[in-house]
Amino acid sequence: MKILQALFFPPEQPGGVSSMIPYVQDRFNKIGWPMELFSLPKRVRGKGQEEVVFDTFDPKPFEGHPIVDKYLQTYRDYVWWTKLRMTKRFDLVHAHHPIAALVMKQLYPDTPLAMTVHSSYERELILNGKIAEGGPEHKFLTSIYRELEHKADRMLTVSESFRSYLTPYVDRPEAIGVIPNGFDEKRFKPISHENEVVQLITVCRLVPAKGLDILLHACAELKRRGHPFVLHIIGDGPIRPELEQLALQLDLYDDIIFYGYMLHPEEFMPFFDVFVLPSRAEAFGSVFAEAALCWLALIGTNVGGISEQIENGVNGLLVPPEDPIALSDALEKVITDPVFRYNMARHAWNKAKRDYSLHRVISQLKQVYIDLKPES
Incomplete structure (x- = not known):
């Protein structure tokens, strides 16, 4: 099974994803499951021009707010970069950021998609004083969760508490799997x-x-x-x-x-x-x-x-x-x-x-991937 790990920024950026995904890649490659990483370089800005269309809500009423406009432009840039650089097809995509997940499903609708929600961008923005709780930016960002639920073949997150956080924003929170991060x-x-x-x-x-x-x-x-x-x-x-x-x-x-x-x-x-x-x-x-x-x-x-x-x-x-x-x-x-x-x-x-061993994560992810692509 050939697997693509779709990230947001390159894995050398600080954070839990960077602490785990390159090591997950190494372990899967060693057991004969080819795995590659894909991400958006920081230098890619303002390249994408395509209209962003979602199935579960209309983003247009939220445009004009800087956070929303930047998010949508980053989505367009991810589409542009993926079309430019993605030359291979994979049996399965595992995304680790909402933009990466939605873009991959837009461009490769027949490829099974797993999506791990690692954190709450809107909660961080509220705590950092960048947006108001209940404001348009908050409503836009939380609407993304239902879009992910609609598009992803399997949704995952990293803790029971974060699954509870997602509950008001999705239709079937009980279907979200929990796989805590693991470390080598x-x-x-x-x-x-x-x-x-x-x-x-x-x-x-x-x-x-x-x-x-x-x-x-x-x-x-x-x-x-x-x-x-x-x-x-x-x-x-x-x-x-x-x-x-x-x-x-x-x-x-x-x-x-x-x-x-x-x-x-x-x-x-x-x-x-x-x-x-x-x-x-x-x-x-x-x-x-x-x-x-x-x-x-x-x-x-x-x-x-x-x-x-x-x-x-x-x-x-x-x-x-x-x-x-x-x-x-x-x-x-x-x-x-x-x-x-x-x-x-x-x-x-x-x-x-x-x-929090990496061995445990590998075992759980293998089962998720097999469930999504059993014939592989």
């Missing part, structure tokens, strides 16, 4: 070490949705309580200047290191002690599984896929979102009790190896 454990090499001062690390895009303002306020409270630490922030994004200014205002300049974007943070994480990320929303939160495989204690917010990965007090600590005091209390607990911290990290590693 050979990429992760825990290192035995003892840090004199506890080293905290977070890895994410620097956008409001990730809650790093809450983390900095929690760290300021931690410092007021007299607990030494160093916070390492790996990632980049539009609010980095604001976060750096907030660190200065909170007298945290000497306690925080901003690294910027890093392609393979898993090579860096094993030298630290605690992974913390107080996201305001998260469909899955791949970085928590990655941190667990590096043998780090986990602290996250009780939202989305994070709460499915962390059993509070066993393999990590869960705190409410938007609560710097609760986050500071959790940090204080892991900083002052190294035995508790070590045991949580050990349980996190065990759970991640058991539940």
Whole structure:
């Protein structure tokens, strides 16, 4: 069976898809199922000219809003690029972005299509202050889910909580399969070490949705309580200047290191002690599984896929979102009790190896592909 993994941007971009799909490709190729990747280069902008037509709703009333116009133009660009560069036919397409899925089904209607919804673009835009909940951009983006349901032969997502999120926007939520992301454990090499001062690390895009303002306020409270630490922030994004200014205002300049974007943070994480990320929303939160495989204690917010990965007090600590005091209390607990911290990290590693192995993902995807294309 020849399979195409249709992505949005190239797989070197940060995020859960990039952490998994190239390794999925490698495993399938090794077992004799040829698999290729396809994506839209960032340099392709404004090329497509075709009208965008959907079956379940009319996009025209939403035009004139910048987010919608950009989305539709990207759709046209994906059509243009696919027609230009796609020279092979595949037995099955597995898409990992709505635009990729809908374009592939438009151009190859007879090819079975699986679609994994990895995240909520509209929720991120709301949390980042870019669009209003219930506004036209929000309505347009959530309408895409029913279009995907109509077009895809199989819809998947990455957590039970995200399937619940999709429920109001589709007709048959019970038909959406759940396959959590998986990781090649050979990429992760825990290192035995003892840090004199506890080293905290977070890895994410620097956008409001990730809650790093809450983390900095929690760290300021931690410092007021007299607990030494160093916070390492790996990632980049539009609010980095604001976060750096907030660190200065909170007298945290000497306690925080901003690294910027890093392609393979898993090579860096094993030298630290605690992974913390107080996201305001998260469909899955791949970085928590990655941190667990590096043998780090986990602290996250009780939202989305994070709460499915962390059993509070066993393999990590869960705190409410938007609560710097609760986050500071959790940090204080892991900083002052190294035995508790070590045991949580050990349980996190065990759970991640058991539940988020790439072997498990390969097995589940194979069954999905066989169901969609049984004669292959």
